[in-house]
Amino acid sequence: MKGKIYLLPSPLSEQNISVIPEHSKTIAQQIDIFLAENERSCRRYLRKIGIMTEFDENNMRVLDKKSTDEMLLDYIALAKSGSNLGVVSEAGCPCVADPGGRFVRFAHKENLIVKPLVGPSSILLALMASGFSGQRFAFHGYLNVKKDRRKKDIGKLEFQSKRFGQTQIFMETPYRNLHLFEDILEVCSNETQLCLAVDLTDVEERIQTLSISEWKKREIPSINKKPTIFLIQA
Incomplete structure (x- = not known):
């Protein structure tokens, strides 16, 4: 079974994690691999919402404006093999004034399910x-x-x-x-x-x-x- 692509919003201010709804936090627990615009801030955010795993290249990759098409296709292959992927912006909603949009276009071409989660814009x-x-x-x-x-x-x-x-x-x-x-x-x-x-x-x-x-x-x-x-x- 193919994995899903989740678009996980992050706080606009690191001091106010309460703006992330519980439903989005719950879904985040189901994500196997996070695609982060900034790995360091993404790790801090995920720990604040209760994801305490050790992050490495097996469960976190970079998705930013420098990401090549080859990198995006590698991520698509991970989803097609069954992994749930989560796109996380530096702040706010992924894919809006954010490099994640390119990856989502690739996902649609491969008929992967894309699920936007609720969060601050x-x-x-x-x-x-x-x-x-x-x-x-x-x-x-x-x-x-x-x-x-x-x-x-x-x-x-x-x-x-x-x-x-x-x-x-x-x-x-x-x-x-x-x-x-x-x-x-x-x-x-x-x-x-x-x-x-x-x-x-x-x-x-x-x-x-x-x-x-x-x-x-x-x-x-x-x-x-x-x-x-x-x-x-x-």
Whole structure:
């Protein structure tokens, strides 16, 4: 019998393991081999949810953006031989702004059963709390790292939001958050709404929605090196 592919969410904050439902923890006990974006943090997480086995190459492998097709096919072969595999992201839901999506495509091609488990998604939590449209929205992942191209991207997203009534959601590597924030204030019109969702599910969680003109009047928010989701609605 073929094994299954489980998509096991991880906490957004290591300090708040309670966001992982008991059902997901129970299913995790049935997983034979974990495919981890980061092995070290994955081991810490799994021990916190009660999986106390000794981890080695027999029950944990790397699945990140550098994983080759050959590696993914090796993992598929393990599932086809009967092992249950668990894809674990560095934080949040696997395969969303995460390299696990490539592996899942391979799994579907081989007619393997893929089962997503319940857990925290920073994208949906931010959208829920933003006050913006939850009927029409688009997630764009990371914008361009080059300032000029990033500013053009922001302008396009604001235009799309205004034209289609669509919430635009994106993110940045935490140490570049302030650069992105400054570009948004420079590019977007004063009436456009910007939501910052910072440290979601952590004890220091902060979510605030203001117009661009209001953000310009305030002190620079404390978002440097903090996981942040950016949302705009024009």
